[in-house]
Amino acid sequence: MNFKKILSQANSKAEWVGLRYVEEKQNILSTKKFSLDNVQRNATRGVMIDVMVNGQFSYYATPFLDEKHILECIDIAVNNAQLASKFSVFKFDHDTVRKGYEGTYKTNLKSPLSNLSVNDIKDLAFLGSKNMMNFDKRIIHAATTVELIERNTRIVSTNGADIDQKMDIVLVELSSTAQDKKDSQTRSNHGMRGHCFQAGAEFIEDYDIETEAKQISHQAIELLEADQCPNEVCDLVLAPDQMMLQIHESVGHPLELDRILGDERNFAGSSFVNLEDFGTLQYGSELMNIVFDPTVDNQLASYNYDDGGMPATKEHLIKDGILVRGLGGIESQIRSGIDGVSNLRASSWNRIPIDRMANINLEPGVSTKEEIIGSIERGVYMESNRSWSIDDYRNKFQFGCEYAKLIENGELTKVVKNPNYRGITNPFWRSLSMTGNEDTYEVFGTPNCGKGEPNQVERVGHASPLCKFDKVQVFGGA
Amino acid sequence: MKKEIFHDICSQVFSFLENNEQLTIYLEGENSQYFRFNDSKLRQSGIIEDYAVTISLFSGKKSLQSATTVSSDIESSVINLKNEIQALRDPLSLIPENEFTSFPDNFESIEMIKSGQLPDRNEILEALMDVITRDYLTGVWTSGKIFRACSTSEGTNHWFEKDSFIFDFSLIDEKENMVKVLFPGNDWDKDRFTAAFQEASSKLKLMNKPKMELKPGKYRVWFEPNAVADFVDMFNWNGVSESAFRNGSSCLLKMRSSDQKLSNLFSLKESFSSQATASFNSRGEVSNDVSIIHKGELMNTLVNSKTALEYNMVSNFAEESNSWGMGEYMRSPLMESGDIENDECLEKLGTGIFISNIHYLNWSDTLGGRITGLTRYACYWVENGKMVAPIKTMRFDDSFYNFFGSNLEGVGKEISARPVIETYDGRNPGETTCPGILVNDFELTL
Numbered sequence: 001m002n003f004k005k006i007l008s009q010a011n012s013k014a015e016w017v018g019l020r021y022v023e024e025k026q027n028i029l030s031t032k033k034f035s036l037d038n039v040q041r042n043a044t045r046g047v048m049i050d051v052m053v054n055g056q057f058s059y060y061a062t063p064f065l066d067e068k069h070i071l072e073c074i075d076i077a078v079n080n081a082q083l084a085s086k087f088s089v090f091k092f093d094h095d096t097v098r099k100g101y102e103g104t105y106k107t108n109l110k111s112p113l114s115n116l117s118v119n120d121i122k123d124l125a126f127l128g129s130k131n132m133m134n135f136d137k138r139i140i141h142a143a144t145t146v147e148l149i150e151r152n153t154r155i156v157s158t159n160g161a162d163i164d165q166k167m168d169i170v171l172v173e174l175s176s177t178a179q180d181k182k183d184s185q186t187r188s189n190h191g192m193r194g195h196c197f198q199a200g201a202e203f204i205e206d207y208d209i210e211t212e213a214k215q216i217s218h219q220a221i222e223l224l225e226a227d228q229c230p231n232e233v234c235d236l237v238l239a240p241d242q243m244m245l246q247i248h249e250s251v252g253h254p255l256e257l258d259r260i261l262g263d264e265r266n267f268a269g270s271s272f273v274n275l276e277d278f279g280t281l282q283y284g285s286e287l288m289n290i291v292f293d294p295t296v297d298n299q300l301a302s303y304n305y306d307d308g309g310m311p312a313t314k315e316h317l318i319k320d321g322i323l324v325r326g327l328g329g330i331e332s333q334i335r336s337g338i339d340g341v342s343n344l345r346a347s348s349w350n351r352i353p354i355d356r357m358a359n360i361n362l363e364p365g366v367s368t369k370e371e372i373i374g375s376i377e378r379g380v381y382m383e384s385n386r387s388w389s390i391d392d393y394r395n396k397f398q399f400g401c402e403y404a405k406l407i408e409n410g411e412l413t414k415v416v417k418n419p420n421y422r423g424i425t426n427p428f429w430r431s432l433s434m435t436g437n438e439d440t441y442e443v444f445g446t447p448n449c450g451k452g453e454p455n456q457v458e459r460v461g462h463a464s465p466l467c468k469f470d471k472v473q474v475f476g477g478a
Numbered sequence: 479m480k481k482e483i484f485h486d487i488c489s490q491v492f493s494f495l496e497n498n499e500q501l502t503i504y505l506e507g508e509n510s511q512y513f514r515f516n517d518s519k520l521r522q523s524g525i526i527e528d529y530a531v532t533i534s535l536f537s538g539k540k541s542l543q544s545a546t547t548v549s550s551d552i553e554s555s556v557i558n559l560k561n562e563i564q565a566l567r568d569p570l571s572l573i574p575e576n577e578f579t580s581f582p583d584n585f586e587s588i589e590m591i592k593s594g595q596l597p598d599r600n601e602i603l604e605a606l607m608d609v610i611t612r613d614y615l616t617g618v619w620t621s622g623k624i625f626r627a628c629s630t631s632e633g634t635n636h637w638f639e640k641d642s643f644i645f646d647f648s649l650i651d652e653k654e655n656m657v658k659v660l661f662p663g664n665d666w667d668k669d670r671f672t673a674a675f676q677e678a679s680s681k682l683k684l685m686n687k688p689k690m691e692l693k694p695g696k697y698r699v700w701f702e703p704n705a706v707a708d709f710v711d712m713f714n715w716n717g718v719s720e721s722a723f724r725n726g727s728s729c730l731l732k733m734r735s736s737d738q739k740l741s742n743l744f745s746l747k748e749s750f751s752s753q754a755t756a757s758f759n760s761r762g763e764v765s766n767d768v769s770i771i772h773k774g775e776l777m778n779t780l781v782n783s784k785t786a787l788e789y790n791m792v793s794n795f796a797e798e799s800n801s802w803g804m805g806e807y808m809r810s811p812l813m814e815s816g817d818i819e820n821d822e823c824l825e826k827l828g829t830g831i832f833i834s835n836i837h838y839l840n841w842s843d844t845l846g847g848r849i850t851g852l853t854r855y856a857c858y859w860v861e862n863g864k865m866v867a868p869i870k871t872m873r874f875d876d877s878f879y880n881f882f883g884s885n886l887e888g889v890g891k892e893i894s895a896r897p898v899i900e901t902y903d904g905r906n907p908g909e910t911t912c913p914g915i916l917v918n919d920f921e922l923t924l
Contacts, residue, residue: 035576035577035578036573036574036576037576038543039541039542039543039569039573040542040543040544040545041542041543041544041545041562041565041566042544042545042546043544043545043546043547043562043565044530044545044546044547045547046528046547056520056523057522057523058523058524059522059523059524059525060524060525060526060527061524061525061526061527061528062527062549063527063528063529063547063548063549064527064549064550064551064554065554066551066554069551073525076525077524077525079600080523080524080525080599081523083523083600083603083604084513084520084523084603086607087519087520087603087607088519088520089515089516089517089519089520089521090521117569117572118568118569118572118573119572122572122573140725140726141724141725141726143725177725177726177727179726181735183845184726184727184731184845186726186727261516262516262517262616263514263516263521263616265516265616265648265650265656266616266617266618266646266647266648266658267618267646269837270654350526350528352522352524387840387841387842387850388840389838389839389840389850389851389852389873390838390852391837391838391852391854391871391873392837392838392852392854392871393871395871396852396871396873396924398840398842398850398873398875398923398924400840400841400842400843418843418846420842420843422873422923422924424924450902453512453514453617453618453646453901454510454512454526454618454620454901454905455900455901455902456902457902476843477842477843477845477846477848478843478845478846478847478848478877
């Protein structure tokens with residue numbers, strides 16, 4: 001499809017017209033116990049037409065890729081923008097809010113995912129499920145899901161933007177459930193859908209699913225036999241696969257400028273952060289260094305340009321514990337006057353870009369795992385998120401994990417089940433007393449971040465070292 | 479999309495099948511107008527046309543699915559679907575048979591067309607802005623057609639089409655007190671909207687008092703129907719699904735394994751009587767109402783055809799989602815009403831908390847039935863049947879075995895249908911219908 005030709009014929013009443021074409025192919029295969037459960041292809045493609053008239057955007061999303069139809073959609077969008085511009089919450093200047101950058105991006109990989117056959121991923125999934133099921137008779141259920149995603153995005157606009165980005169994405173999810181007469185416990189590889197990356201076929205070839213599957217079932221059995229997590233205030237050590245969720249909910253979302261500007265108040269909520277807090281708010285302890293980093297090889301949300309067409313660079317959001325920059329794309333930066341990042345992102349062709357997380361990472365510190373655990377007289381170590389809840393201003397949170405161990409006199413001791421903890425965002429982050437070194441640092445991602453009206457689900461990445469927080473309320477199950 | 483176009487596309491695609499192949503084609507479509515508001519002004523305006531089609535290709539005990547997009551253009555849609563079938567044929571030959579795979583039986587074809595008087599797309603924004611210029615409004619207007627359809631190569635042809643709109647908004651004052659409104663309908667009536675807006679505006683004025691901060695502890699609570707609907711919707715996530723029972727993840731497991739019961743005031747069923755949503759599933763199978771919990775006792779779970787084959791059960795043709803480990807889920811849940819009149823709820827509450835809405839629910843102990851979440855919007859401290867002051871946001875963590883069980887004191891007489899407002903996968907015609915409830919010893923934790 002010749003998008004530039006379409007733009008050359010676009011309605012002249014528009015100050016600016018942009019087309020964002022998205023094509024995404026997903027190959028998903030799952031096994032359940034010893035059987036094949038589901039094999040599915042998803043193939044979606046369409047174009048988001050965005051126009052500006054009198055400083056107001058209006059959009060039209062269509063899967064019908066016909067030149068005449070797209071031109072008709074542009075006309076309708078122009079008409080709607082004219083009507084809408086009488087009531088704009090903000091009038092944008094098209095040359096400031098949409099630049100005409102040209103560029104490309106491609107996932108760092110050795111071999112494209114398209115080189116994998118259905119047999120390759122079927123064999124991997126069966127290997128995972130069989131190793132989980134065969135571990136112990138008390139394992140009553142095991143499931144493996146493999147998702148391979150190829151996504152192409154092309155952005156062109158009347159002011160010269162021409163951006164082409166290709167991403168290959170892999171997700172492998174394992175879960176194993178142990179059950180006896182009294183209880184049922186499920187363990188997964190790093191929490192629900194947490195094990196996903198941009199990668200090529202080599203990821204599947206290199207993945208030691210057998211070892212991971214056995215460990216998951218071993219830990220599910222451990223949990224079945226474990227006592228409840230104690231109910232007390234003590235030191236808390238979080239593994240990187242739980243820090244992912246802690247960063248996501250209590251740092252990522254509250255720093256989104258569109259939330260602070262009020263766009264999300266009817267759905268996802270607002271933020272305790274105010275515009276005047278940037279540059280001054282002591283968000284956490286001085287060990288807290290949070291970056292927006294779309295440049296990390298193979299992390300889930302790496303890219304060179306956001307869906308607003310802006311080049312993306314690594315930036316500190318929180319430096320030495322001080323809030324320095326917002327998670328806002330060019331639109332929110334203009335509206336708020338606050339420094340932001342290139343994070344205007346859309347879930348697909350049928351949604352417009354809004355302020356989203358991309359890769360939001362906590363930078364490593366200097367402590368070894370042994371030093372962190374050894375510093376604690378009484379505490380709990382938790383891994384892998386399984387429950388998450390936080391209020392609409394992102395203050396009062398409660399998170400639950402799959403797996404935990406007591407820390408007693410500087411050593412990890414017995415396994416405890418149904419571990420949860422709760423707190424309030426700023427006091428919690430100010431209690432960050434140790435951050436692990438590079439050896440404890442791990443990279444994860446989640447494809448399940450929901451936001452926006454109409455709603456959209458976005459893929460985001462998070463990386464973190466092992467972290468210690470002082471004096472946190474922890475508790476167990478019923 | 480017109481019904482005839484969909485059927486034309488389907489018949490051309492079915493003719494492409496080879497001898498040993500069978501096919502189902504499921505459509506989820508919308509042609510919708512969206513306006514997003516912030517501070518009573520327009521933030522975003524747009525139109526989305528999206529016709530997502532899932533085809534399931536069967537060959538004996540093998541089946542593969544493909545989800546793709548089609549349009550009203552028959553020729554390109556047929557080419558696209560034929561390409562997808564062709565793309566499935568090679569992998570179909572490579573995968574093993576699955577004994578739990580079955581092509582759906584034929585059902586009598588259903589046609590449900592719910593026409594309404596939707597507002598003119600060029601006029602609705604002006605009409606809304608005439609009303610919403612006062613107070614600070616943030617929210618989203620959505621209107622247009624929603625489609626569901628399923629055709630099978632064996633002759634089933636279902637069609638569901640609905641004109642609907644919903645204005646989902648919050649009114650907010652300078653102190654950030656908030657009132658939530660869902661204004662759904664099929665026939666636009668500006669006077670009715672004006673009245674709904676004015677009622678919400680009056681409720682917001684009532685909140686203009688200093689907020690009370692409650693301490694963690696156990697409280698007597700009246701939950702409005704919208705809050706109860708959030709609790710009921712949790713049963714769709716590791717709850718009523720038979721497959722969730724079988725894989726050990728259902729929150730209702732104790733009701734089967736330990737014979738635990740809820741209050742005899744609590745009854746829940748999957749109900750299609752309101753015809754808000756289609757009673758056929760993505761395989762073209764037609765569901766009837768299913769009593770799930772009756773007077774506190776677990777009666778049935780939702781069973782789809784695959785689960786039925788796997789565990790030698792009878793299918794009630796439930797819909798299944800592969801995402802979020804949901805398994806079978808309720809498309810139109812209905813909790814039965816009780817005897818507390820609407821105007822009696824504060825008096826019956828006496829002293830305690832009136833909770834209009836709750837927020838961000840999750841399981842803190844699934845098997846123990848424990849749900850955590852937060853209060854949101856117009857929630858008040860009530861003394862002797864009188865609203866005293868709005869409360870600051872509080873976190874709760876309590877088990878439904880308590881608040882739908884031994885601590886459930888009463889149930890409202892009036893039930894309220896809350897349309898599905900989530901649009902992650904497009905607009906959804908379903909709804910959750912609930913009364914309010916009166917609960918003792920509800921646990922607030924932070």
